[in-house]
Amino acid sequence: xxxxxxxHHDVLSMLDFRRxxxxxxxxxxxxxxxxxxxxxxxLLGKVVSLAFFEPSTRTRLSxxxxxxxxxxxxxxxTGEESLSISKGESLADTIRMLDTYSDLIVIRHRYEGAAxxxxxxxxxxxxxxxxxxxxxxxQAMIDLYTIKKLFGTIDGLSYGVLGDLRYGRAxxxxxxxxxxxxxxxxxxxxxxxxxxxxxxxxxxxxxxIVFEEKRSLGEVIGELDxxxxxxxxxxxxxxxxxxxxxxxxxxxxxxLLKYAKKELxxxxxxxxxxxxxxxxxxxxxxxxxxxxxxxxxxxxxxLALVLGAEP
Ligand code: NCD
Numbered sequence: 373x374x375x376x377x378x379x380h381h382d383v384l385s386m387l388d389f390r391r392x393x394x395x396x397x398x399x400x401x402x403x404x405x406x407x408x409x410x411x412x413x414x415l416l417g418k419v420v421s422l423a424f425f426e427p428s429t430r431t432r433l434s435x436x437x438x439x440x441x442x443x444x445x446x447x448x449x450t451g452e453e454s455l456s457i458s459k460g461e462s463l464a465d466t467i468r469m470l471d472t473y474s475d476l477i478v479i480r481h482r483y484e485g486a487a488x489x490x491x492x493x494x495x496x497x498x499x500x501x502x503x504x505x506x507x508x509x510x511q512a513m514i515d516l517y518t519i520k521k522l523f524g525t526i527d528g529l530s531y532g533v534l535g536d537l538r539y540g541r542a543x544x545x546x547x548x549x550x551x552x553x554x555x556x557x558x559x560x561x562x563x564x565x566x567x568x569x570x571x572x573x574x575x576x577x578x579x580x581i582v583f584e585e586k587r588s589l590g591e592v593i594g595e596l597d598x599x600x601x602x603x604x605x606x607x608x609x610x611x612x613x614x615x616x617x618x619x620x621x622x623x624x625x626x627x628l629l630k631y632a633k634k635e636l637x638x639x640x641x642x643x644x645x646x647x648x649x650x651x652x653x654x655x656x657x658x659x660x661x662x663x664x665x666x667x668x669x670x671x672x673x674x675l676a677l678v679l680g681a682e683p
Contacts, residue, residue, distance in 0.1 A: 378677035386548035400673035415444035422448035438671035512545035539605035
């Protein structure tokens with residue numbers, strides 16, 4: 373464990389990892405699956421801090437369950453209002469405090485680069501659970517693991533990523549994650565104003581990924597093996613008028629799925645708003661609830677690797 377890329381390292385961006393790292397993580401996750409109903413003592417005596425300055429349900433709860441299943445104790449702060457931060461305490465001081473109380477810090481913050489900043493201050497490892505529109509690496513690890521479980525491979529498949537690719541950090545990290553593998557083709561599907569950012573396109577070009585930007589799902593649905601959908605990130609769109617313009621501009625419907633491959637799987641980091649017809653939830657296409665379930669085992673594996681515990 374101590375020889376791995378994870379041991380005592382920060383988890384800030386998918387761009388910091390290699391394919392071998394993820395394969396190791398997935399093998400560990402396989403082990404952890406066996407223990408998702410047990411309490412282990414791998415991290416007994418360790419304290420994990422959850423510092424969620426932005427709303428979260430799944431991510432915070434699954435980190436908490438993962439840490440507790442491994443025997444760690446968890447301390448957490450949520451929201452800014454109830455905290456000393458509202459008295460003017462700086463993020464740096466809050467991080468210093470958490471760093472003295474715990475062995476690892478999981479942070480989510482609306483500011484881009486917040487996790488990297490925290491990692492510079494903290495001596496203990498920091499895991500980025502979302503920084504503004506930028507990164508959400510642990511979500512991408514779960515997404516890729518889910519695909520591996522469903523298809524037996526991540527290579528050679530055709531992918532569509534649909535939605536707010538401009539402000540979506542989960543979609544951005546997923547796209548970065550795909551560049552570690554060999555996708556057959558990647559379609560980036562979004563309304564014009566929510567196109568993927570230039571810096572992301574740059575990474576795709578540098579890494580030789582075959583991709584194409586599209587405006588509508590209908591054009592490519594028949595080719596896809598995996599469709600990754602993300603909601604409009606309303607809270608990050610600076611102008612309410614801009615939001616009104618794109619609201620409801622994309623939706624996966626039962627009608628569209630008539631043209632899809634039978635094996636198509638739809639992923640979504642959740643929360644869903646209105647971008648997938650609810651009737652799809654009960655079809656074999658929907659993989660988003662399994663994906664959410666895998667969140668606990670993947671995060672168990674990650675915590676164990678970062679803190680150096682052998683399963
Ligand atoms: C994502 C996020 O917070 O970026 N949610 C999550 O962690 N599952 C996606 C989103 O909020 O749309």
